[in-house]
Amino acid sequence: MALLSMRDIDKSFFGKMANEHVNLEVGYNEIHALLGENGAGKTTLMNILYGIYTRDSGTIEMEGKPITFSSPKDAIKSHIGMVHQHFTLVPTLTVSENITLGLKSPGHPFPNRKVLDEQIASLSCRYGLDVDPKAIVGQLSVGEQQRVEIIKLLYRDAKLLILDEPTAVLTPQETESFFTVLRRLREDGHSVIIITHHIPEVLSITDSITVLQNGRNAGTVQTKETNAEELSRLMIGRKLQGSKREMISKQNRGNGLVLSGVFLSKAKLGPLSLQVPPGSILGIAGVDGNGQKELAEIIVGIRMHQGGTVSLCGECLDHLSVEQRKRKGIGYISDDRHKDGLILDMDLQDNMLLKLFGEEGIVTHGFVNRLLLRKRTEQAVAEHAIKTSSLECPLRYLSGGNQQKLILAREMAGNPSLVVACQPTRGLDIGSSETVHNMLLRLRKEGCSILLVSSDLDEIVLLSDEIAVMHGGKIMDCLPNDRIDLTKIGLLMAGKGMDA
Amino acid sequence: MDITLLATSTAFLAATIRMATPIALAGLGETISEKSGVINIGVEAIMLSGAFFSFLGMFSTGSVLLGLLFGMLGGVGASMLHAFLSIRCKANQTIAGLALNFLLLGLTSFLFLMKFGQTTTLPSITVIPTVKIPLLSRLPLLGESLFNQDPFVYLLLFLVLAIGILFYKTEWGVILHAVGENPRAADTAGISVNKVRYLACFANGILGGLGGTYLSMVKLGFFMENLTAGKGYIALVTVILGRRNPLGVIGAALVIGSAEALQIRLQTMGTSIPSQAFSMLPYVVTVIVLLFSIGRNQDPTALGIPYERDKR
Amino acid sequence: GGSTEKKDENSALKVALLLSGPANDQGWNAVAFAGLKAAEEAYKIETAYSENVGIADGEAAFTDYASQGYDLVIGHGFQFGDPAVRVSANFPKTKFMAIESNVFSDNAASYVMACEQAGYLMGMLSASMSKTGIIGMVGGFEQPSIVKVVEAYKLGAKAVNPSVKVLEVYISSFTDVSLGKEAALSMADQGADVLSHIANQAGTGVIKAAEERGLLATGDSYDQNSIAPNTVMASTIYSVPALVLSAVEKVSTKTYVGGVFNLGMKDGVVDISGYNSFESKIPATTKQLISDTRLRILDGSFSVPLIETRTK
Amino acid sequence: MKGKTKTFVSYLVIITIVLVVSALLILSVGSSVQKSLHSFLKGIAGSAYGLSEVLVRATPLILAGLGVGIAFRTGFINIGAEGQLYMGAIAVTALGMFAPNLPAYLMIPLALLLGFLAGALWSFVPGLLKAKFGISEVINTIMFNYIAINLVGILVRTVLKDASYPYPMSPVLPKATVLAQLFPPNRVHAGFLIALAFAVLLYILLFKTWMGFSMRAVGLNGRACRCAGISVFKNVALSSLLSGGLAGIAGVCEVSGLHHRLIEGISPSYGYLAIIVALLGQNHPLWIVVSALGISALQVGSMSMQRSAGVPTSIASIIMGLVVVLILARKQLFATAREA
Numbered sequence A: 001m002a003l004l005s006m007r008d009i010d011k012s013f014f015g016k017m018a019n020e021h022v023n024l025e026v027g028y029n030e031i032h033a034l035l036g037e038n039g040a041g042k043t044t045l046m047n048i049l050y051g052i053y054t055r056d057s058g059t060i061e062m063e064g065k066p067i068t069f070s071s072p073k074d075a076i077k078s079h080i081g082m083v084h085q086h087f088t089l090v091p092t093l094t095v096s097e098n099i100t101l102g103l104k105s106p107g108h109p110f111p112n113r114k115v116l117d118e119q120i121a122s123l124s125c126r127y128g129l130d131v132d133p134k135a136i137v138g139q140l141s142v143g144e145q146q147r148v149e150i151i152k153l154l155y156r157d158a159k160l161l162i163l164d165e166p167t168a169v170l171t172p173q174e175t176e177s178f179f180t181v182l183r184r185l186r187e188d189g190h191s192v193i194i195i196t197h198h199i200p201e202v203l204s205i206t207d208s209i210t211v212l213q214n215g216r217n218a219g220t221v222q223t224k225e226t227n228a229e230e231l232s233r234l235m236i237g238r239k240l241q242g243s244k245r246e247m248i249s250k251q252n253r254g255n256g257l258v259l260s261g262v263f264l265s266k267a268k269l270g271p272l273s274l275q276v277p278p279g280s281i282l283g284i285a286g287v288d289g290n291g292q293k294e295l296a297e298i299i300v301g302i303r304m305h306q307g308g309t310v311s312l313c314g315e316c317l318d319h320l321s322v323e324q325r326k327r328k329g330i331g332y333i334s335d336d337r338h339k340d341g342l343i344l345d346m347d348l349q350d351n352m353l354l355k356l357f358g359e360e361g362i363v364t365h366g367f368v369n370r371l372l373l374r375k376r377t378e379q380a381v382a383e384h385a386i387k388t389s390s391l392e393c394p395l396r397y398l399s400g401g402n403q404q405k406l407i408l409a410r411e412m413a414g415n416p417s418l419v420v421a422c423q424p425t426r427g428l429d430i431g432s433s434e435t436v437h438n439m440l441l442r443l444r445k446e447g448c449s450i451l452l453v454s455s456d457l458d459e460i461v462l463l464s465d466e467i468a469v470m471h472g473g474k475i476m477d478c479l480p481n482d483r484i485d486l487t488k489i490g491l492l493m494a495g496k497g498m499d500a
Numbered sequence B: 001m002d003i004t005l006l007a008t009s010t011a012f013l014a015a016t017i018r019m020a021t022p023i024a025l026a027g028l029g030e031t032i033s034e035k036s037g038v039i040n041i042g043v044e045a046i047m048l049s050g051a052f053f054s055f056l057g058m059f060s061t062g063s064v065l066l067g068l069l070f071g072m073l074g075g076v077g078a079s080m081l082h083a084f085l086s087i088r089c090k091a092n093q094t095i096a097g098l099a100l101n102f103l104l105l106g107l108t109s110f111l112f113l114m115k116f117g118q119t120t121t122l123p124s125i126t127v128i129p130t131v132k133i134p135l136l137s138r139l140p141l142l143g144e145s146l147f148n149q150d151p152f153v154y155l156l157l158f159l160v161l162a163i164g165i166l167f168y169k170t171e172w173g174v175i176l177h178a179v180g181e182n183p184r185a186a187d188t189a190g191i192s193v194n195k196v197r198y199l200a201c202f203a204n205g206i207l208g209g210l211g212g213t214y215l216s217m218v219k220l221g222f223f224m225e226n227l228t229a230g231k232g233y234i235a236l237v238t239v240i241l242g243r244r245n246p247l248g249v250i251g252a253a254l255v256i257g258s259a260e261a262l263q264i265r266l267q268t269m270g271t272s273i274p275s276q277a278f279s280m281l282p283y284v285v286t287v288i289v290l291l292f293s294i295g296r297n298q299d300p301t302a303l304g305i306p307y308e309r310d311k312r
Numbered sequence C: 001g002g003s004t005e006k007k008d009e010n011s012a013l014k015v016a017l018l019l020s021g022p023a024n025d026q027g028w029n030a031v032a033f034a035g036l037k038a039a040e041e042a043y044k045i046e047t048a049y050s051e052n053v054g055i056a057d058g059e060a061a062f063t064d065y066a067s068q069g070y071d072l073v074i075g076h077g078f079q080f081g082d083p084a085v086r087v088s089a090n091f092p093k094t095k096f097m098a099i100e101s102n103v104f105s106d107n108a109a110s111y112v113m114a115c116e117q118a119g120y121l122m123g124m125l126s127a128s129m130s131k132t133g134i135i136g137m138v139g140g141f142e143q144p145s146i147v148k149v150v151e152a153y154k155l156g157a158k159a160v161n162p163s164v165k166v167l168e169v170y171i172s173s174f175t176d177v178s179l180g181k182e183a184a185l186s187m188a189d190q191g192a193d194v195l196s197h198i199a200n201q202a203g204t205g206v207i208k209a210a211e212e213r214g215l216l217a218t219g220d221s222y223d224q225n226s227i228a229p230n231t232v233m234a235s236t237i238y239s240v241p242a243l244v245l246s247a248v249e250k251v252s253t254k255t256y257v258g259g260v261f262n263l264g265m266k267d268g269v270v271d272i273s274g275y276n277s278f279e280s281k282i283p284a285t286t287k288q289l290i291s292d293t294r295l296r297i298l299d300g301s302f303s304v305p306l307i308e309t310r311t312k
Numbered sequence D: 001m002k003g004k005t006k007t008f009v010s011y012l013v014i015i016t017i018v019l020v021v022s023a024l025l026i027l028s029v030g031s032s033v034q035k036s037l038h039s040f041l042k043g044i045a046g047s048a049y050g051l052s053e054v055l056v057r058a059t060p061l062i063l064a065g066l067g068v069g070i071a072f073r074t075g076f077i078n079i080g081a082e083g084q085l086y087m088g089a090i091a092v093t094a095l096g097m098f099a100p101n102l103p104a105y106l107m108i109p110l111a112l113l114l115g116f117l118a119g120a121l122w123s124f125v126p127g128l129l130k131a132k133f134g135i136s137e138v139i140n141t142i143m144f145n146y147i148a149i150n151l152v153g154i155l156v157r158t159v160l161k162d163a164s165y166p167y168p169m170s171p172v173l174p175k176a177t178v179l180a181q182l183f184p185p186n187r188v189h190a191g192f193l194i195a196l197a198f199a200v201l202l203y204i205l206l207f208k209t210w211m212g213f214s215m216r217a218v219g220l221n222g223r224a225c226r227c228a229g230i231s232v233f234k235n236v237a238l239s240s241l242l243s244g245g246l247a248g249i250a251g252v253c254e255v256s257g258l259h260h261r262l263i264e265g266i267s268p269s270y271g272y273l274a275i276i277v278a279l280l281g282q283n284h285p286l287w288i289v290v291s292a293l294g295i296s297a298l299q300v301g302s303m304s305m306q307r308s309a310g311v312p313t314s315i316a317s318i319i320m321g322l323v324v325v326l327i328l329a330r331k332q333l334f335a336t337a338r339e340a
């Protein structure tokens, strides 16, 4: 008998089927992967299991008993726990308060924090999930927040853990220790459902795999009996082409982006210097929260630096506003597309306008040329195969992959001389990631300087001409791509000495 | 007359406390509601409803307790209508609050007219008297003004303490905070977001209703159309000035109350400046105090946003 | 425009009244309303009224009543002067009246009540009954119809006791009862032992304050003794029925003309109430003094100065 | 279309509920329902005067409603239209009193300009405090309402007082400030046309221009605008200026078109009603015109009901509250009714 079995699950949103006759079985002591493209319906299925969505039809059984959850509360009672794609922690509360949130501890409603903190500490010690119970969650790094999420589940005695894209934000080292935790959990009698887009991870950690495509089952396989090709074929129905970085002969096309001695003490950044020549990609590797975002924002003009200079093609940018920099041909792809990159309640055209306003003919005498804007949007949609029901569709209803493609299409418009791309494929499936990679490479070919910030080392290695490692707001080292050593980079990312 | 002397006099402090009490009660209620993420700018309506129904209750039954009960229920009725619109119907909370103000202003006047007719004899009740607390009231300076007051003032003191403990010492406080800050997190932790919000709105109704009850049953002993005359809006101010901290709220209420008390006393000293210059004082003081809160915006992240579980 | 409806000459006269506030405001509007009802009974006229008519709606209300065929439309308050005059041009057959205003046209008149005459007597009474030599007066808005009474009150008080201290406050509201009460309490805190008001609804708070503190009070507009029988010694009385009567008579005899008319005690429009339960508590000499002065006002040998802007 | 029928039916149900409740209220005060309904409708559409009155009231509601609407679009919760309206009224009065000899062709534009500026100033301060320092504009704008109303009180007793008259009001302003009546003797005046013109202008601004786009964008996601190089500060400041300015113009129209002098209480809560107008009109300039006309008709009708059928005006307040409550609850109530 399986621990969990979901059968014939149907779920539609506004008449569109997100899950159609989906089946899923998870055994005891099993790590089970749920794979699929963006929008395949993985999160929907898990949200149904966790009581966030109600299914249209189908049955769910836990340990042979049929169950129906009307809220996460019921799921928690049945020992199911879920870590969401977007973390569900309260940033203003402490780690301990987040973990015990809503629980009746002895002395309720007056929790004895000291005792609770000790319990949490022992739990985190047991599974190697290192966190300080007294820390404020908002001040933790993503990796730490994830550990908090997992302790939160364990503290609630979850037997079945659902982890929705848990590794998307982790460094290779963090991922590795995270997997150790998962194995330890399995040994301890837990089962885990993990959603991820990284096929190598799936192959290394899981026992069995269910693949969804377009809301339907595309296959269930034992990990031992499958390989990467089969999985990607099941997921996207075709083989991946792979992106290739062509060699570009170094013509002298000016300096590109040059930073010298830039620092911002408030954000513990710098001083740092770097250069991105035209037609090349500088990859910045590093654990999230080591100053990459601040650096990117300084270059784009969202933040002001205290000292040093930023220049593009020999022109000093220091005192230019974001708008002026945009007009000089700077594109920006933020790591948080919902907050920074898009206006979700506006349609495709309006979102394109966020960048195109700088282009000639789009805004004349203060009036927006809607015809031209429409034409440009149509072009972008066609060129990059952005899937949408119409140009008037609010961005909220596009899938993540298509949202990201729109941002890229927008920021690529008008031959930019510099694109700053932060985590451009975070949360995207392998197909979309490939598209994004190809788009970046095309920009490079067209002579654009590209600063690529990513915590995904594979991506960095795949795309970059040069790789810089950031830690603690400083650049630890900067190497050309052909002379890199992955372990060394990993050590640098963790802040371990240059001489190691 | 010496202003500083005046400001420290017992009578002045007592007046300040009387002014502050109804505002602080309603402010505390609104604080709880806003902590949970529901902003109700219809505090005025809650207070008015409380004032009317408590008066009605006591006038018809002669019982103080029933008066209090009616007052609280009146407040709860108004507040729950807003809660229903905000939580269940996911309506714009600001406009729901405004609509509530119009609705209850009309409704209380209408019911009052229905019950008592067009009359020049004022229907009234005996007000709840002050209760002197034996030893404490003999404390120098503060004793007389703080401990020779009506029971509502003592209730207020108790509530500040109780709500302080609730907010900062109990799991319920953490839950309330979580629901206002990140309802999805609360939901996935097994907390029923809407239930917490309804409860918070219920508390808002009780406290706002008591604020109105104070006006009709303690301060005045009668009801009249638009009796609250804008106090609900002032209560909203105390929430922001007090940064949703019970002590802060009461502090803000005292500041505004003292500005009210001061403006009246300044006027009686006799000047030829139009009286409006003095009436304006509490509002100007409020704006000035708000200036000191620069850069410390601590609105709950989900304030005013309805929670929809299956919204992406 | 113009009145189009044909009217039967024998049918009852139709009179409409516009009030600026609620008809049960325990003051200015309440007496007008009561007056209208009394006039209806006594003179067999047909009546209608509108409450809460704001500045913005005065003209529409006059126009509506005029086009409904009302013979006389009365606006009870100075702010109705302008609209009355403006509308009167379009309805030459209808008569218009604004109370306490000073503008007029062929068929629109302003009737001014000499309220200061009663205020003067209240000042005398208050100063006589004060033991502390400090009395207080709470005014609603700082506007001539109020100021003239407050000033006369001060003069009356000084006439009895030149060293009397009169505290005065204008609270900029006719409706904020708790502010009225607070103003009165602040005066009590400063030693005033007789409290008076001309603040309609808000003034009720003044009387309640006096009652609560065991002080004396005077009422305004009608006999307010019933609000607090052991507190209110006497009240000013504005007899709107008399006013309406004099206008109705003129309309029916077709002698109603535009102009500004001052009506006072000798016209039976202004007076003071009896002393009710205070009959025995007020010294005979005081009663004598007041009734003498009243007679002198009546026979014209004494005229109360009319001061319409505030003096220090 | 199914969706459309449903919407239609739901509004029909709302109208029925409102009618039934009103009838009950009217019955309970002992008036005749038929007579009340008749006088309600007659008050609105029974005469040219009634129609004109609807437009008279709609004028400030449209202008202030447009102001509130544009502020809400930008995420600036302006509850202060009432005070801003009074500031506009003060401005035109001061102009008329201190420059009485200006010719009409200068006076009116100047009055509108000054009224705009005065109202704009009154909302710019809270706007600035919000945009620069994150201080709650809800509270500030409410406080500024009270301050403005008291300011009118002070001014009509001092510098703007009619010296020849003891009452607290300004002298009658010179003819040049007067906005002409459109169909005398009915009161509707040129201000109504001004209001319509602004509705169209604002529509163009919001939906056709870059400026309008940036304001809307800032209201939806300020952070994304910052990243795109659109200044949040500039747009919030701008919208607060426009918003207050429009309410200020409403004040100018009330003084120049109706009262011809400044006096306390010229606005029967127009500023607060404007918020309801804006939200019912979904912050869309053209719908705001419609909802302003609706609210205005409701008020004109209920006042007529009071005069002819003796129904207390508090009913108008109840009905307005009820209408808004039902409209807010509409979607939810009808969605569940169908699913169940």
Ligand SMILES: Nc1ncnc2c1ncn2[C@@H]1O[C@H](COP(=O)(O)OP(=O)(O)OP(=O)(O)O)[C@@H](O)[C@H]1O
Binding pocket: A013, A014, A016, A037, A038, A039, A040, A387, A388, A389, A390, A393, A397, A398, A399, A400, A401, A402, A432
């Ligand atoms: N809530 C909704 N309301 C209206 N339309 C919606 C809604 N959700 C999705 N859609 C429509 O469904 C379309 C497909 O969205 P979906 O997220 O399924 O794309 P996808 O299949 O995930 O794309 P990708 O291949 O990039 O992952 C959208 O273009 C949108 O028009």
Ligand SMILES: Nc1ncnc2c1ncn2[C@@H]1O[C@H](COP(=O)(O)OP(=O)(O)OP(=O)(O)O)[C@@H](O)[C@H]1O
Binding pocket: A013, A014, A017, A018, A036, A037, A038, A039, A040, A041, A042, A043, A044, A045, A085, A397, A398, A399, A400, A401, A427, A429, B310, B311, B312
């Ligand atoms: N709350 C919602 N409202 C409307 N449509 C939704 C909602 N949630 C999911 N969908 C739609 O259901 C489909 C499946 O979405 P889901 O989030 O489950 O995909 P996913 O497999 O988790 O994709 P990703 O890899 O991007 O996380 C998509 O087309 C999406 O547009």
Ligand SMILES: [Mg+2]
Binding pocket: A038, A039, A040, A398, A399, A400, A401
């Ligand atoms: Mg998707």
Ligand SMILES: [Mg+2]
Binding pocket: A042, A043, A044, A085, A164
């Ligand atoms: Mg997902």
